[in-house]
Amino acid sequence: MAEKQVVSESGPEVGKQPGDEKEYNDISQRNSPSEPSPVIDELDNTGKSFWNRLWPVIACGAGLFSDGYLNGVIGSVNTMLKIIYGKAYTGNPSASNVASIAFAGTVVGQLFFGYISDFYSRKWALMASTVILIIFAALGAGSYGAHGSVGGLLAALTAYRFFLGIGIGGEYPAGSVACAESTGELKSGTRNRWFILFTNVQIDFGFVVSAIVPMIIVLITTENHLRLAWRLSLGLGVIPPLSLLWLRLKLQEPEEFKRETMKELGVRRVPWLLVIKYYWARLLVVSTIWFIYDFSAYSFSIYSSSFILIILGKSAPLWKTFGWNTLVNVFYLPGCISGAWISDWIGPRLALGWGVLAQAVIGFLMAGLYGTLATPAHVAGFVVVYGVFLALGEVGPGNNIGLVASKTSSTSIRGQYYGIAAACGKIGAFVGSYLFPIIQDNAPNATRAGQDPFFVSSSLCLLSAALAFFCLPHIGQDTITEEDIKFRLYLEEHGFDTRKIGLTGYKGRTASVAVPSGDAGKA
Numbered sequence: 001m002a003e004k005q006v007v008s009e010s011g012p013e014v015g016k017q018p019g020d021e022k023e024y025n026d027i028s029q030r031n032s033p034s035e036p037s038p039v040i041d042e043l044d045n046t047g048k049s050f051w052n053r054l055w056p057v058i059a060c061g062a063g064l065f066s067d068g069y070l071n072g073v074i075g076s077v078n079t080m081l082k083i084i085y086g087k088a089y090t091g092n093p094s095a096s097n098v099a100s101i102a103f104a105g106t107v108v109g110q111l112f113f114g115y116i117s118d119f120y121s122r123k124w125a126l127m128a129s130t131v132i133l134i135i136f137a138a139l140g141a142g143s144y145g146a147h148g149s150v151g152g153l154l155a156a157l158t159a160y161r162f163f164l165g166i167g168i169g170g171e172y173p174a175g176s177v178a179c180a181e182s183t184g185e186l187k188s189g190t191r192n193r194w195f196i197l198f199t200n201v202q203i204d205f206g207f208v209v210s211a212i213v214p215m216i217i218v219l220i221t222t223e224n225h226l227r228l229a230w231r232l233s234l235g236l237g238v239i240p241p242l243s244l245l246w247l248r249l250k251l252q253e254p255e256e257f258k259r260e261t262m263k264e265l266g267v268r269r270v271p272w273l274l275v276i277k278y279y280w281a282r283l284l285v286v287s288t289i290w291f292i293y294d295f296s297a298y299s300f301s302i303y304s305s306s307f308i309l310i311i312l313g314k315s316a317p318l319w320k321t322f323g324w325n326t327l328v329n330v331f332y333l334p335g336c337i338s339g340a341w342i343s344d345w346i347g348p349r350l351a352l353g354w355g356v357l358a359q360a361v362i363g364f365l366m367a368g369l370y371g372t373l374a375t376p377a378h379v380a381g382f383v384v385v386y387g388v389f390l391a392l393g394e395v396g397p398g399n400n401i402g403l404v405a406s407k408t409s410s411t412s413i414r415g416q417y418y419g420i421a422a423a424c425g426k427i428g429a430f431v432g433s434y435l436f437p438i439i440q441d442n443a444p445n446a447t448r449a450g451q452d453p454f455f456v457s458s459s460l461c462l463l464s465a466a467l468a469f470f471c472l473p474h475i476g477q478d479t480i481t482e483e484d485i486k487f488r489l490y491l492e493e494h495g496f497d498t499r500k501i502g503l504t505g506y507k508g509r510t511a512s513v514a515v516p517s518g519d520a521g522k523a
Contacts, residue, residue: 053182053185053186054186054194055247056178056179056182056251056252056254057179057182057183057186057194057195057198058198058247059244059247059248059250059251060122060126060174060175060176060178060179060182060198060248060251061175061176061179061195061198061199061202062198062202062240062244063126063129063130063133063171063175063202063240063241063244063248064171064172064175064176064199064200064202064203064206065202065203065205065206065209065240066133066137066167066168066171066206066237066240066241067106067168067171067203067206068202068203068204068205068206068207068208068209068210069206069207069209069210069237069240070102070133070137070164070168070206070210070234070237071102071103071168071206071207071210072206072207072209072210072211072329073210073213073214073233073234073237074098074099074102074161074234075099075210075325076210076211076214076215076230076233076322076325077098077214077230077233077234078098078099079318079321079322080214080218080226080229080230080233080318081095081098081230083223083226083318084226084227084230085150088150089150089154092150092151092154094151094154094155094157094158095154096434096437097158097161098154098157098158098161099433100429100430100433100434101158101161101162101165102161102162102164102165102168103165103426103427103429103430103433104162104165104430105161105162105163105164105165105166105167105168105169106165106166106168106169106172106423106426107165107169107423107426107427107430108165108166108169109129109132109165109166109167109168109169109170109172110169110170110172110173110419110420110422110423110426111169111416111419111420111423112166112169112170113125113128113129113169113170113172113173113174113415113419114172114173114415114416114417114418114419114420115415115416115419116128116174116415117173117174117177117178117415117419118261118262118263118412118413118414118415118416119262119263119267120263121253122174122177122178122181122253122254122257122415123178123248123251123252123253125170125173125174125415126170126171126174126175126178126248126251127245127248127249128170129166129167129168129169129170129171129174129175130167130241130244130245130248131167131245132163132164132166132167132170133164133167133168133171133237133241134238134241134242134245135163136160136161136163136164136167137164137234137235137237137238137241138235138238139160140157140160140161140164140234140237141231141232141234141235141237141238142231142235143156143157143160144156167241169419169422169423169426172402172418172419172422173414173415173416173418173419173422174415175199176199176402176406176418176422177406177414177415177418178251178254178257179195179198179199179406180195180403180406180407180414180480181254181255181256181257181411181414181480182254183195184254184255184256184480184481185255188477188478189344189477190344191344191477192340192343192344192348192403192477193340193341193343193344195402195403195406196336196339196340196343196399196400196403197337197340199402199403200336200394200398200399200402201333201336201337201340204329204332204333204335204336204394204398205333206240207329207332208326208329208330208332208333210233210329211322211325211326211328211329212326213233213236214229214230214233214322215319215322215323215325215326217229217232217233218318218319218322219319223317223318223319226318256411256480256481256484257411258502258503258506259411259484259501259502259503259506260410260411260412260484260501260502261411261412261501261502261503262412262413262500262501263503264500264502264503264504265500265501269500270412270413271491271494271496274490274491274494274496275413278487278490279409279413279417282408282409282472282473283409283417283420283421285467285471285472286401286404286405286408286421286472287420287421287424287425288424288463288464288467289352289397289401289404289464289467289468290397290401290405290421290422290424290425290428291424291425291427291428292397292428292460292461292463292464293356293393293397293398293401293425293428293464294425294426294428294429294432295428295429295431295432295457295460296393296432296457296460296461297390297393297398297429312324312376312379324379324383327383327387328383328386328387328390329390330387331386331387331388331390331391332390332391332394332398334391335390335391335392335393335394335395335398336391336394336395336398336399338395339351339355339394339395339396339398339399339400340399342355342395342399343399343400343403347474347475347476348399348400348403348404348407348475349400349404349468349469349472349473349474349475350468350469351395351396351399351400352396352397352399352400352401352404352464352468352472353396353465353468353469354396354465355392355393355394355395355396355397355398355399355400356392356393356396356397356461356464356465356468357396357461357462357465358392358395358396359389359392359393359396359458359461360458360459360461360462360465361458362385362388362389362392362458363389363454363455363457363458363461364454364455364458365385366385366386366389366454367451367452367454367455367458368451369385370447370450370451370454371447371451373385389454396464396468397464397468401421401425402418402422403475404472404475405417405418405421405422406418406480407475407479407480407483408472408473408475408479408483409483409487410483410484410487410488411480411483411484412484412487412501436453439452439453439456440452440453488501
């Protein structure tokens with residue numbers, strides 16, 4: 001059994017620079033502290049240029065732009081389909097599925113690709129999800145019903161959106177996890193921001209573009225050609241994954257994955273009972289926070305154009321509705337971009353907790369003032385306050401829940417851990433997209449129809465803040481590597497031979513970092 005490494009919390013020894021305590025040794029034969037490590041740490045000293053360290057982060061994470069765009073644009077497409085087909089659309093059972101069925105597919109994709117990324121390959125799981133996105137984004141734009149039937153068109157669009165969701169789901173456990181692992185080669189103190197800039201910022205940028213594109217298309221084609229406008233809006237979703245295809249072909253498996261994967265053990269020989277015992281409580285907390293965040297964020301994004309339409313009235317031009325919706329979505333960006341630096345400064349746990357707590361306060365204020373704000377005369381005020389509400393959601397859970405999920409488990413099961421947490425988030429989005437209309441339809445008046453979703457969302461934000469402050473662990477710059485070491489030590493304490501972990505040539509080896517006394521082996 002490997003000897004536990006215990007390092008004082010007071011900081012590095014005199015004469016050492018921060019990070020010098022890292023070593024890269026055989027876990028079963030650690031050198032004494034006085035002996036130099038024979039093998040340099042491959043993550044900190046790869047000899048790569050900054051660009052060569054950064055581009056895998058971009059290639060792995062930037063595909064989430066497709067999630068933001070393809071999920072966001074369906075809100076505007078939904079509005080156009082209502083105008084084009086009227087009761088034939090709103091009275092069709094498929095109508096409610098068009099906006100939300102991609103969430104169901106995403107859950108399937110997150111769970112499936114979580115397994116594939118752990119027991120086959122991060123790279124090829126990512127490639128498979130990219131190809132699925134390209135194919136079904138194109139098919140969705142070309143949806144057609146037999147003999148021109150509206151019902152057939154909606155059924156086809158629903159089916160394509162489901163499979164599109166599977167591709168989107170693959171971007172989470174394959175792309176985001178590989179992105180987090182790749183940030184380990186970047187400078188300590190900046191890793192959280194780079195992860196966020198190429199994961200959540202990409203999702204939010206996708207939301208913004210998904211609001212701008214339909215507005216521009218409707219202005220070009222006019223409202224007399226909405227059939228063309230909605231197809232173009234969906235079809236342009238092919239471009240983002242297509243643009244990443246070549247870059248992803250060049251990817252290599254992350255160093256952490258090569259060193260910590262259990263793929264060569266085989267699924268049956270993985271100590272699943274120990275994995276569950278070690279991580280179940282933490283996974284439950286992360287999954288609950290993600291459920292609550294997506295319950296609000298995706299539901300509001302899908303129906304935001306409907307909120308604006310209610311305020312402006314049915315007589316307002318469609319492009320104006322989309323224009324205000326664009327302005328609302330722009331508020332995501334200052335929240336997520338500024339929040340990327342905040343996550344490095346105060347840590348993901350505190351950034352998540354304070355961000356979602358501030359969002360709850362704004363949400364309750366907005367609910368209380370909704371009767372005043374939700375009028376054509378005050379539409380600008382509504383958009384600003386609503387935008388601040390959304391921005392704070394990004395500073396908090398939007399930026400940090402993926403970061404927390406990717407850094408609070410061992411590399412060996414990170415894809416499945418992340419996939420389960422993200423799937424719970426998408427279930428929340430799926431539930432929210434169904435419940436929000438029900439909440440609004442059962443409100444006693446129009447004002448309450450607007451207030452009640454904010455009351456529900458803000459109450460759940462308070463629960464998220466409590467979970468973040470009291471149930472999440474501290475997450476530092478080296479948490480991925482620290483977590484791998486602590487999990488290995490835990491397995492060894494329970495009789496599992498960790499020399500079997502890793503790809504051939506990496507077995508029995510691990511990067512060691514300073515683990516505070518008493519932390520080794522803790523869940």
